Amino acid sequence: MSTLFAFLVREPTIGRASPRRSGASPRQSRVKPGLAAVLGAPAAARVYRSFVMDLCERFSGLSVRSRVLAYAPRGARKSVELLASRHWRLMQQQGSTRGQVLASLCEYAFRSGHQRVVVLVTDCPTVPDSFVIEAFDRLLVDDVVLGPTTEGGVYLVGLSLERPELFLGFDWDGEGVFDALVDRAEAFGLVLGLVPHWYDVADAAGLERLESHLRALGVAGSEGLPKRTATLLGRLRQTE
Numbered sequence: 001m002s003t004l005f006a007f008l009v010r011e012p013t014i015g016r017a018s019p020r021r022s023g024a025s026p027r028q029s030r031v032k033p034g035l036a037a038v039l040g041a042p043a044a045a046r047v048y049r050s051f052v053m054d055l056c057e058r059f060s061g062l063s064v065r066s067r068v069l070a071y072a073p074r075g076a077r078k079s080v081e082l083l084a085s086r087h088w089r090l091m092q093q094q095g096s097t098r099g100q101v102l103a104s105l106c107e108y109a110f111r112s113g114h115q116r117v118v119v120l121v122t123d124c125p126t127v128p129d130s131f132v133i134e135a136f137d138r139l140l141v142d143d144v145v146l147g148p149t150t151e152g153g154v155y156l157v158g159l160s161l162e163r164p165e166l167f168l169g170f171d172w173d174g175e176g177v178f179d180a181l182v183d184r185a186e187a188f189g190l191v192l193g194l195v196p197h198w199y200d201v202a203d204a205a206g207l208e209r210l211e212s213h214l215r216a217l218g219v220a221g222s223e224g225l226p227k228r229t230a231t232l233l234g235r236l237r238q239t240e
Helices: 033-039 041-059 077-081 098-111 129-138 177-187 204-220 227-238
Strands: 003-010 066-072 089-092 116-120 144-148 154-159 192-194
Touching: 003 041, 003 098, 003 129, 033 041, 033 204, 041 129, 041 227, 066 077, 066 098, 077 089, 098 116, 098 154, 116 129, 129 144, 129 154, 144 177, 154 177, 177 192, 204 227
Parallel strands: 003 066, 003 116, 066 089, 144 192
Antiparallel strands: 116 154, 144 154
């Protein structure tokens, strides 16, 4: 069965520069505004780049027919292309909301002949490969698969049939995204599957959890250690 794996990314740039931990407005960063409030916009952009590069490298070996890096905003192709390898096809995101982007991406996938689609919607660099593989396996039976975050959102969505309306009609920037998707899956009569919870890295608490996890992975000598992220965060902490 034809499969497509996609990863949503944004251009890893900032607005005007600001010193780290200066209390600068998160609006100065195009990505990770919660981390920009903690680290400063320039460092948050560097951290985001490391997240994306680690994930692109790790999932470049995933056994799927198509591998897509869906980027935004328009015109960001060149900067995003620097973060990926030849194993990824770049595609501009279509839509002004997360729901519209996911709906458009899934419509493209099914109209291109793919029968199972999994989209990684988080950039946490420690998401286990096994969770993504499990999502594809579950889609052999389930209509929709969700990977819930510990914060009430989702880090992964998957479909085995074309139902783009699943992602529309609610606020993806609000609370309870996971609950909203479960409600809609039930309302549409879809067979729902779940993969294990994982955490997001969008604020100070998420960053602290990531750093603790990276330390444990390093001590354990794990092959799953996102090396770029671990090295960068270590250097940032040394300069405090």
